[in-house]
Amino acid sequence: MRFPMKIVERLLEGVFKMSSSITSIVILLIIIFLFKEGFGLFRSPVVENGYGLYINSKNPIADINPTQIKQIFDGEIDNWKTIGGNEESIYLFRFDEIFSIYTDEELGENYQFLPQKLNNIIAENSNIIAFFPKKYMQEISSNTKEIATKNIEITDFVLGKEWLPTTTPSPLFGIVPLVLGTLLVSFLAILIALPLGLGVAIYLSEIASNRVRGIIRPAIELLAGIPSVVYGFFGLVIIVPIVQKVGNISAGETAFTGSLILAIMALPTIISISEDAIRNTPLALRESSYALGATQWQTIYKIVIPYASSGISAAIILGIGRAIGETMAVLMVTGNGAVIPHSIFESVRTIPATIAAELGEAPIGGTHYQALFLLGCVLFLFTLILSIVSELISKKQTSKTA
Amino acid sequence: MMIEAKNINFYYGNFHALKGINIAIPANTVTALIGPSGCGKSTFLRLFNRMNDTIQNTKLTGECLVNGQNIYDKTVQVDDLRKNVGMVFQKPNPFPKSIFENVAYGLKVNGISDKKYIAERVEQSLIAAALWNEVKDKLHQSAFALSGGQQQRLCIARALAISPSILLMDEPASALDPISTSKIEELIHELKEKYTIVIVTHNMQQAARVSNKTGFFMYGELIEYSDTKKMFLNPENIQTQNYITGRFG
Ligand SMILES: Nc1ncnc2c1ncn2[C@@H]1O[C@H](COP(=O)(O)OP(=O)(O)OP(=O)(O)O)[C@@H](O)[C@H]1O
Ligand SMILES: [Mg+2]
Numbered sequence: 001m002r003f004p005m006k007i008v009e010r011l012l013e014g015v016f017k018m019s020s021s022i023t024s025i026v027i028l029l030i031i032i033f034l035f036k037e038g039f040g041l042f043r044s045p046v047v048e049n050g051y052g053l054y055i056n057s058k059n060p061i062a063d064i065n066p067t068q069i070k071q072i073f074d075g076e077i078d079n080w081k082t083i084g085g086n087e088e089s090i091y092l093f094r095f096d097e098i099f100s101i102y103t104d105e106e107l108g109e110n111y112q113f114l115p116q117k118l119n120n121i122i123a124e125n126s127n128i129i130a131f132f133p134k135k136y137m138q139e140i141s142s143n144t145k146e147i148a149t150k151n152i153e154i155t156d157f158v159l160g161k162e163w164l165p166t167t168t169p170s171p172l173f174g175i176v177p178l179v180l181g182t183l184l185v186s187f188l189a190i191l192i193a194l195p196l197g198l199g200v201a202i203y204l205s206e207i208a209s210n211r212v213r214g215i216i217r218p219a220i221e222l223l224a225g226i227p228s229v230v231y232g233f234f235g236l237v238i239i240v241p242i243v244q245k246v247g248n249i250s251a252g253e254t255a256f257t258g259s260l261i262l263a264i265m266a267l268p269t270i271i272s273i274s275e276d277a278i279r280n281t282p283l284a285l286r287e288s289s290y291a292l293g294a295t296q297w298q299t300i301y302k303i304v305i306p307y308a309s310s311g312i313s314a315a316i317i318l319g320i321g322r323a324i325g326e327t328m329a330v331l332m333v334t335g336n337g338a339v340i341p342h343s344i345f346e347s348v349r350t351i352p353a354t355i356a357a358e359l360g361e362a363p364i365g366g367t368h369y370q371a372l373f374l375l376g377c378v379l380f381l382f383t384l385i386l387s388i389v390s391e392l393i394s395k396k397q398t399s400k401t402a
Numbered sequence: 403m404m405i406e407a408k409n410i411n412f413y414y415g416n417f418h419a420l421k422g423i424n425i426a427i428p429a430n431t432v433t434a435l436i437g438p439s440g441c442g443k444s445t446f447l448r449l450f451n452r453m454n455d456t457i458q459n460t461k462l463t464g465e466c467l468v469n470g471q472n473i474y475d476k477t478v479q480v481d482d483l484r485k486n487v488g489m490v491f492q493k494p495n496p497f498p499k500s501i502f503e504n505v506a507y508g509l510k511v512n513g514i515s516d517k518k519y520i521a522e523r524v525e526q527s528l529i530a531a532a533l534w535n536e537v538k539d540k541l542h543q544s545a546f547a548l549s550g551g552q553q554q555r556l557c558i559a560r561a562l563a564i565s566p567s568i569l570l571m572d573e574p575a576s577a578l579d580p581i582s583t584s585k586i587e588e589l590i591h592e593l594k595e596k597y598t599i600v601i602v603t604h605n606m607q608q609a610a611r612v613s614n615k616t617g618f619f620m621y622g623e624l625i626e627y628s629d630t631k632k633m634f635l636n637p638e639n640i641q642t643q644n645y646i647t648g649r650f651g
Contacts, residue, residue, distance in 0.1 A: 284495040288557070291451055291489040292508035292564060293481040302511065307498055 031380070038374035041157070044367045046149050046170045052134045053147045053169060054118075056126045061085045063148040066156055069170040072129060080127065088127040095132035111136075119144055131169045152367070157374065163338040163349075165358060165368045173371040175378060177340045181348035182382075184255050184341055185330060186323040189262035193319060196263070197270030198312065204271070205278040206300055217272075224268035232332030235261040240333055247345050253335030255348040261329045266319035273318060277311020278304055310393050317390040324382050327352035351379050404429040404568065404598040405450060410464035412445060414457070419445050421622045423464070427615070429567075432590060432599045434609035434630065437619030438645070443602045446619070447570050450600070451487040452480050468568065485512060488561030492573040494553035496545035496560075501537050504545045504556055508564040523563050531559035532589050551582025558589065569593065571601040575608065587612050606646060610634050618642045 046066040047053060053069070055061065061083065064072075071077040072090060081087045098107070098117065107114050115136045122128055123143035140146065152173060160174015200220070204213050239260055244252030281304045289299040305312070327350075335347025336357060355372050362368035405427040412420035420442050427433050435443045448454045449466050452473060466473050473483050485508075496504050505524040514520060524541075528534040533555040537548070545556055554574060561569060571590075575583040590599060590612045603609050609616055610630060617627040618639070626633065626642045637643045 282495065284491055284493060285497060287453060287456070288489075288491060288495055288497070288560075289507070289511070290456065291453065291484055291491075292511060292560065293484040294507075294511040295481060298511045302507070303497055 034373060034376050034380065037370055038377045039370075040365075041152055041173065041367060041370035041374050042154060043151060044370060046152050046367070047131075048168055048170075049366070050134055051131060051169060052137060053149060054122055054128075054130045054132070054137060054140075054144055055147050056122055056128055057143055057145045058126050059085060059145075061147060063150055065150045066152055066170045066172060067160070069149065070162075070164070070167065070172055073131075073167075073169060086127075091125050091128045093121065093125075093128050093130040095130075098132075115139070157371070161340060163354070165362070165371060171367060171371075173367070173374075175351075175375065177338050178349055178351050178354055178375065179378070180340055181255065181334070181338075182324060182350040182352075182379075184344070184348060185258045185262060185334065185350055186320050188255065188259035188344060189266055189323045190316060190320050192259060192263035193266045193270055194316060197267050197315070197319070198274055200267075200271050201275040201278055202300060202305075205275050206296070206304070217275075220268050220271050223264075224272075228265065228326060228328040229332075231261050231265055232329035235329060235333040243345075249345050251335060251347065253333055253347055254345045255334060255341055256344040258330045258334035258348070258350070259344070261333055262323040262326055265326060265329065266322050269322055270315045270319045273315035274308065274312045277308035277315070280311065281307045310396050313393050314390045317386050317393070321383055321386045321390075324350075324386070325352060325379065327356050331356055351375050355379075404469065405600070406465075406467040406470075407446075407449075408465040408467070410446075410449065410462070410466065412442075412449065412454070412463075413461040414445075415459050419622050420449075423624045425617060425624060425627055427598065427600065429598050430594060430596070431614040432594050432601060432612050434613035434616045435600065435602045435619060436604070436606065436609050436616060436645075437625075439604075441619040442622045443619050444572050447572055447600060447602055448489075450568070450570060451484050451489050453489065455480065481512070485564050486566050487568045487570060488564065488566035490554070490558050490561055490569065490571045490574045493577050494550055494557055496548070496553050496556055499545060500542045501545050501548070501556060502541040505559050505563050508560060512564060524559075527559040527563040528556075530562050530593070531555045532585060532592075533559055549582070551578050551585060554578060554582065554586060555589065558586075562593075566597070568598045568600070571599065573602050573604065576604060583608070606634075618645065620645070 046069070053064070059080065061080065064083065068077065068083050072083075073092065075092075077083060078090050079088065080090055098114065098121070101121070102117055107117060115138065118130065118132065118136055119141045122130055123141065129147070137144070137146065149170070157173055157175060159176065160172060161176045162172045162174045163177055164172040200216075204216060208216065235257060239257055240252035242252070243249070243254060243257045243260075247254075247256075285303055285307060286299055289303045290296075294302065330350050331353035334349065334353065336349040336353060337347035338349045338354065339346075341348045355375055358368065359372050362372055405425075407423050407425045410420050410423040411418065423446060435447065437443055445454065449462070450468065450473070454460055454462070462474065468483070468487065471478065497507060499507070502524055505527050506520050509520050509523055525534065525538075528537060533552060536552060537556075540547070545553065548556060554577075558569075558574070575586045578586065587608065590601065593599060594614075601609075601612065613630045615628065616630045616633040618625045618633070618637075618641075620641060626637060626639045628638070633642065634646060637646060
C-alpha cells in the first residue's frame with residue numbers, strides 16, 4: 001500500500017509543478033510578445049510603407065520628423081526656414097496633382113513617363129516637397145533627393161499631444177490625450193464611487209441589521225458579475241440622454257458619463273473590500289472606544305476608519321485598477337474623441353477603448369498595429385504599478401494586525 | 403454603597419446567563435470576582451458600564467445602581483455613565499495611535515479641546531498608571547511599540563484620563579508575564595485610594611493579594627460574597643471551598 005501511494009504523490013507533485021511553470025511561462029511570453037510588438041514602433045519608418053518624401057537636391061534639409069511632416073501637410077508650417085532650411089515657402093506636392101499637370105498621353109500608356117515627369121517637377125521647384133510611391137522613383141536623378149524621415153521616438157509617443165493613427169503621409173501616435181482621458185475618467189469614477197462605496201460599507205457593517213445585510217451584500221456582489229457590455233448599454237440608453245439633458249450639452253457621451261458608469265462598476269469592489277476591512281476592526285477596539293464614552297459615530301470615524309484605512313486604500317486602488325482597464329462600457333459612452341480633454345463634459349477616449357476600437361482596422365505589423373501594442377504596454381505598466389502599491393499597502397495592513 | 407445589584411437576571415437570547423444576583427460593593431475597595439469559566443463574571447461586570455447594550459438580542463431585569471442611581475434608567479446618558487465607570491479589558495488593546503493620543507482619546511471624544519488641559523491629564527494619568535517614566539520621551543510614538551505589560555498600563559491610563567470613580571477590570575493581567583502582572587497588582591493597590599475597583603480574575607492568589615472583598619460565581623449565580631480573608635480562610639459554602647481548594651491543591 002505504501003509504495004503506490006508514494007508514486008501517486010510524486011506524480012501529483014510533478015503535475016502541480018508543471019502546471020505552475022507552464023502558467024508562469026505563458027504569462028511571461030504574453031508580456032514579452034506585448035513589449036516586442038510594441039517597441040517595434042520605434043524601429044519602423046514613420047512614412048507609410050512603400051511611400052517616400054522627395055525634395056529638390058538643392059534643399060539643405062536632410063531629415064524631418066513625424067510632427068514636422070504632419071505640420072507641413074496640414075499647412076501649419078509653410079516655410080522651409082521654420083525647420084532649418086532656406087527662407088522659402090513650401091510647395092506641397094501630392095501625388096495625384098501630377099494628373100492635373102500632365103495629360104494621360106504625356107504620362108504614357110503604362111505611366112512609363114511618370115517617373116521622368118516627377119523628376120522634372122522636383123527639379124524645377126527648389127521649394128517642393130513631394131509625397132508619392134517609391135516605385136516611381138527607382139532611379140533618382142541628381143536634381144532630386146529623398147528626404148530621410150526619422151523614426152518615431154519614445155518622446156514622440158510619450159509626449160505627443162495628438163493621436164492621429166491614419167493620417168498620411170505620417171501618422172501621429174501621441175498618447176497624451178489617451179492617457180489623460182484614461183486618468184480623467186478613472187479618477188473621476190473613484191471620486192464618485194468612493195464616498196458612495198464607503199457610505200454603503202459603513203452602513204452594512206455598522207448600522208444594518210443582519211437581515212438587511214444578508215439581502216444587500218449578495219445583491220452588491222451580483223452587480224460585480226454583470227458583463228460590462230450590459231453596463232455600457234445601460235449607460236448609452238439611460239445615462240447618456242440624462243447627462244445630455246441635465247448638462248444641456250450637444251452630446252451626452254462625455255468623460256463624466258464614462259465615470260458614472262465606471263463608478264457603478266467599481267462600487268462592488270470598493271464596498272466589499274472596505275466592508276471586510278471595517279468588519280475586521282477588532283471588537284476590543286470598538287468596545288474600548290465605547291467604554292471611554294465615545295458615541296458610535298465617534299468610534300466609526302476615529303477608530304474604525306483609521307484602523308481600516310489600509311483596507312480602504314486597497315479597495316480604492318483595486319477600484320481604480322478596474323476602471324483603468326475597463327474597455328467596453330467606456331467605449332460605448334465616452335464618445336471616443338482622441339483629444340486632450342478640457343472639461344469633464346467633453347468626449348474623451350481611453351487607452352483600452354482605443355485598442356478595442358482600432359485594432360480591427362490596423363494592418364498587422366504596421367506602425368498603427370505596433371502603436372496599439374505599445375498602448376497595451378502602457379496600460380500594463382499602469383495596472384502593474386497599481387497592484388504593487390496595493391500589495392505594499394496590504395503588507396502594511398498585515399504587519400499592523402500582527 | 404458605590405455599586406449595587408438588585409435581583410439581576412440577564413439573558414442572551416434564551417440563555418439565562420445571570421440568575422438573581424444581589425450584591426453591594428462599597429466605595430474605595432477592590433472587589434474580586436472569581437468562578438469557573440463561562441459562569442457569567444464578564445457578563446456581570448459589563449452590566450455596570452452598559453457594555454452589554456451593544457450585544458443584540460439580550461434582556462435584563464432587576465436594578466443596577468451606581469451611586470444610588472439606576473443606570474438603566476431612561477434619563478441616564480450612556481456616555482456620561484461610561485465617563486464615570488472606566489473599563490480595562492483582558493487583552494491589552496491600544497488604539498492604532500500614538501501613546502499620547504491613546505490617553506487623550508477619552509477626553510477628546512467627550513468634547514474637551516483645551517490642549518494644555520489634555521496634556522496635563524495625559525501626564526497625570528500616565529503617572530497614575532505607573533507608566534510615565536517609561537514613555538515620557540516617546541509620547542508621540544505608536545502605542546504598538548510598547549511591551550504587552552506597558553500596553554496594558556497604557557490602557558489603564560487611558561481609562562483613568564477621564565477621571566472615572568469606578569474601574570472595571572476584566573482579567574487585566576491574564577495575558578501578561580509575572581513581572582508585568584505584579585506591576586499591575588501594585589498599581590491596583592495604589593488606585594484603590596481613589597477608585598472603586600471591580601476585578602475579574604482566574605488567579606486565586608491574585609484575588610487574595612489585591613482584593614478586600616470577593617464574590618464567587620457559578621452557573622450564573624453569585625454563590626458567596628464576603629471579605630476576601632474570610633472567603634479564602636473560611637468559606638461558608640461548600641462549592642466555594644471546593645473551587646478555592648481545588649485551584650490551590
Ligand atoms: N455575546 C454572547 N452571546 C451569547 N452568549 C454569550 C455571549 N457572551 C457570553 N455568553 C455566554 O454567557 C455565559 C457567561 O459568559 P461570560 O463571558 O460572562 O463568562 P465568564 O465568567 O466571563 O467566563 P471566562 O472566565 O471564560 O471569561 C457563557 O456561557 C457564555 O457562553
Ligand atoms: Mg470573562
